[in-house]
Amino acid sequence: MTPNRYSTIGDELFAAGRFDEALSAYRQALAASPRDAQARMGLDAILERARTAQPNAQLRTLLLEAYADEGANWDAVGWGAANQLVVGWPADNDLQRLAADPLLHAFLRKSLNRDADLERKLLALRKAVAAAEPGPQVGELIASLAEQAWLNEYVWPDDPAIVDEPAATMFRPPAVARAEVVEEQSLKVSIPEIAPITDAVSLSVQAMYETNPYPRWTHLARRPTVDVRAALMRDFPHATPVEFGNGPLEVLMPGAGTGQHPLTVASSYANAHVTGVDLSRASLAYGKRMAARYGVDNIEFLRGDILDLPKLGRTFDHAECVGVLHHMADPKAGLQAISDMLRPGAFLRLGLYGESARALVVKARRDIEMARLPSTLDGLREFRRKVMSGEWRRLRPLTAWEDFWSASLLRDLCFHVQEHRFTISRLRTFLEGSGLRFLGFEFNVGASQSAAANAGPLELYRARFPTERTMSDLARWEQLEREKSNLFPGYAFVCQKA
Ligand SMILES: C[S@@+](CC[C@H](N)C(=O)[O-])C[C@H]1O[C@@H](n2cnc3c(N)ncnc32)[C@H](O)[C@@H]1O
Numbered sequence: 001m002t003p004n005r006y007s008t009i010g011d012e013l014f015a016a017g018r019f020d021e022a023l024s025a026y027r028q029a030l031a032a033s034p035r036d037a038q039a040r041m042g043l044d045a046i047l048e049r050a051r052t053a054q055p056n057a058q059l060r061t062l063l064l065e066a067y068a069d070e071g072a073n074w075d076a077v078g079w080g081a082a083n084q085l086v087v088g089w090p091a092d093n094d095l096q097r098l099a100a101d102p103l104l105h106a107f108l109r110k111s112l113n114r115d116a117d118l119e120r121k122l123l124a125l126r127k128a129v130a131a132a133e134p135g136p137q138v139g140e141l142i143a144s145l146a147e148q149a150w151l152n153e154y155v156w157p158d159d160p161a162i163v164d165e166p167a168a169t170m171f172r173p174p175a176v177a178r179a180e181v182v183e184e185q186s187l188k189v190s191i192p193e194i195a196p197i198t199d200a201v202s203l204s205v206q207a208m209y210e211t212n213p214y215p216r217w218t219h220l221a222r223r224p225t226v227d228v229r230a231a232l233m234r235d236f237p238h239a240t241p242v243e244f245g246n247g248p249l250e251v252l253m254p255g256a257g258t259g260q261h262p263l264t265v266a267s268s269y270a271n272a273h274v275t276g277v278d279l280s281r282a283s284l285a286y287g288k289r290m291a292a293r294y295g296v297d298n299i300e301f302l303r304g305d306i307l308d309l310p311k312l313g314r315t316f317d318h319a320e321c322v323g324v325l326h327h328m329a330d331p332k333a334g335l336q337a338i339s340d341m342l343r344p345g346a347f348l349r350l351g352l353y354g355e356s357a358r359a360l361v362v363k364a365r366r367d368i369e370m371a372r373l374p375s376t377l378d379g380l381r382e383f384r385r386k387v388m389s390g391e392w393r394r395l396r397p398l399t400a401w402e403d404f405w406s407a408s409l410l411r412d413l414c415f416h417v418q419e420h421r422f423t424i425s426r427l428r429t430f431l432e433g434s435g436l437r438f439l440g441f442e443f444n445v446g447a448s449q450s451a452a453a454n455a456g457p458l459e460l461y462r463a464r465f466p467t468e469r470t471m472s473d474l475a476r477w478e479q480l481e482r483e484k485s486n487l488f489p490g491y492a493f494v495c496q497k498a
Pocket of ligand 1: 205254260261279323
């Protein structure tokens with residue numbers, strides 16, 4: 001049996017919820033072929049979900065192996081690692097024991113913490129370490145906690161009494177700028193511009209992302225190569241088949257951010273060339289730095305407004321735009337600008353905020369406004385204090401959101417200068433007249449096991465409307481959403497240019 005066969009079996013077992021057996025299959029695949037991306041992704045998806053009430057030696061070993069593999073998804077495995085750290089945490093906060101824990105160091109340096117229990121323990125550890133006598137073990141703990149502070153962009157509470165380095169680097173950026181910061185400064189000026197930004201909302205959105213590029217990511221996880229058009233034709237067989245010839249698939253990514261999504265696309269879509277466009281030079285410089293680090297050269301970054309895309313004078317075979325259009329003054333104008341860039345038959349993958357999914361964020365935004373919390377690091381820290389201490393109890397569930405845990409993520413989540421939210425009926429008006437045909441929704445896009453994640457809502461639709469095979473009728477989806485709340489975590493969907 002080839003290693004890839006084991007990975008496929010792993011995926012089948014995973015989709016059936018037989019996680020122990022899936023884990024064995026993925027491990028066999030990786031033992032035979034350590035760079036097997038399918039098995040790595042499957043195993044990481046299991047480690048992401050792995051929770052135990054007591055420390056588990058096998059899980060610890062698997063987590064350490066994942067952290068030793070540059071191609072693993074450290075964001076995903078961080079969830080399982082946080083659980084192991086919490087359940088194995090020494091009751092007496094024993095510094096020696098903690099300093100000797102390789103999982104703690106790997107986690108702090110490679111995964112952003114997203115666990116409230118663990119944050120409390122890490123804050124106590126930081127306090128103890130700051131007060132401890134210097135020594136090699138304390139030095140290592142300081143270095144790891146400083147990396148975590150860099151990852152969360154210093155969103156944990158400050159302690160102005162700690163002024164001397166190295167301890168101060170657990171609270172504030174180091175006095176000597178990090179190499180990444182220096183490199184990004186010089187890269188910023190090398191990014192070509194489509195046209196100067198003039199739209200008032202675009203200018204204020206740009207200012208926000210110049211200060212807080214989103215998202216701050218640390219590594220490019222290995223992914224299996226995918227023929228994206230063939231995969232979309234399989235998922236949406238009612239789409240119109242169109243061949244674009246043998247040249248590279250020209251992919252447009254408006255709102256490229258810091259390049260995480262564009263680099264994932266450039267490194268995993270077969271024979272693709274990616275053009276990432278964004279308002280923020282700081283974000284694009286981050287993406288350029290990461291492209292150089294990972295040797296991804298089939299990508300270019302351009303600075304500009306989506307509204308000015310037509311000035312590029314080029315057309316594209318495929319586009320992906322996630323988490324962007326709802327931040328424009330007129331999302332429909334943004335959609336039209338993108339649609340105008342697409343060749344007939346091109347697919348467009350979109351991700352937009354949903355009104356009901358963001359009900360809690362709407363409350364948070366209201367409370368932030370009432371309390372006049374500024375959109376600064378101090379404002380973000382004060383917001384977190386109110387939420388985590390229970391002072392703003394009704395917002396406590398926000399800590400279950402992935403984007404609660406660093407400055408740029410939290411600013412984007414709750415302090416955004418401009419956000420629209422969609423309903424399905426608004427989606428219909430949005431798409432009308434755009435030259436785009438709605439093909440269907442995707443659930444949990446980018447998740448390692450999309451088939452399993454897709455199953456719930458799609459099965460519901462199939463059961464409810466068995467004769468509508470394309471599952472692309474927005475009126476029916478609207479009806480289903482009325483019958484079942486929380487169906488959509490947001491609207492992720494695919495269209496095709498007519
Ligand atoms: C929430 S981030 C999403 C980044 C990326 N798409 C992702 O999913 O990681 C939104 C990005 O859209 C960009 N953006 C917002 N409005 C834009 C516009 N009118 N033109 C170009 N980029 C825009 C912002 O600068 C920001 O980098």
